[in-house]
Amino acid sequence: IQKRWRGYYVRKYIHNYYALKKYLEAISVNNEIVRNELQEYAEMKENEEKRKDLEKKEKEKKYQARKMHYLLSTEQIAGIYNSPFRKSPDPMELLLQKSKPLSHRQQQMKSPFAHELYDWPTCKRPPTFSTAQPLPPIGRQKPQGPFHNTAEVLRQRYKPLEPTLRVAASINSPLEKAREEMKREEWRNRIHDNEFLPFSSYHKNEKYDPSIHRSGKYGQETYGVKHFREVQPKKWVADK
Structure with a gap:
């Protein structure tokens, strides 16, 4: 009796077969619904990624076409x-x-006075400084000492360069410049004015000017002109 009663009590109140079957069926249905929703969400995300990729490629293609x-x-x-x-x-x-x-980008022109007032000392005009005195900052005292006015100091600092005559003049004098020009002219021109004429007919009609050695009153030596060997017949052994 206890054995049968115990089995009945356990099957009905602890391990109810029909309730467990109903619970498992509900879980399987819920799992199917969740699986379908996840699949739809994955397909939606995939389609969205494809659409974004396609839009990006289309935008890049349009940019390349404009470029x-x-x-x-x-x-x-x-x-x-x-x-x-x-x-x-x-x-x-x-x-x-x-x-x-x-369209080309318009480059922003930087102001030449962005970093410094102007290019000293090649400036042509001094900067315009305000003569009005600015209000002193709150909580700061004026520095003690014989200091000049700020506008006057800046005007003195950035005034245009006024070189003296010695600084403005050239290092080389006009005489040195003329000498250098003469040297360059001599180097550039030819050495002599006699033109080179290699033809043999050019010197045909020229008169021969003999040298002092050849035109002397003592006559003309034959050695070196008619013969190049000294002849002494007195020293010959035979008359040949």
Whole structure:
């Protein structure tokens, strides 16, 4: 009796078979619903990523078309995307026709007075300083000492350069400049004014001027002109 009663009590109140079956069926249905929702969410995220990627590629393609707008075909010359050997032009050619050329960026001109007042000492005009005295800062005392006015100090510091005559004049004197110019002229010109004429007919009609050695009153030596060997017949052994 106890055995049967114990089994009945356990099956009904502790391990109820029908309640457990109903609970497991509810869990399986809930799992199926959650799985379907997760799959839909994953597909939605994937489609969104694809759409973003496609928009990015389309934007990049449009930017490249605006950047390479100079490759557009004209009435006289066909562009690289409009080959005459193709039946229809490239899609890039159609995109170039629809897009506008990319405008150049306007560079911001930096003010020359951004970092310093002006380029000293090559300046042409001194800066304009305000003569009105600014209000002293709160909580600060005037420094003690024989200091000049700030505007006067700045005017003295940034005044234009006024060189003396010695500083403004050249280091080389006019005489030295003339000598240097003469040296360059001599180096540049030819050594003599006699032109080079290599033809033999040029010296035909010139008169020969003999030297002092040849034109003396004691006659002309034959050695070196008619013969180059000294002859002494007195010292010959035979008359030959």
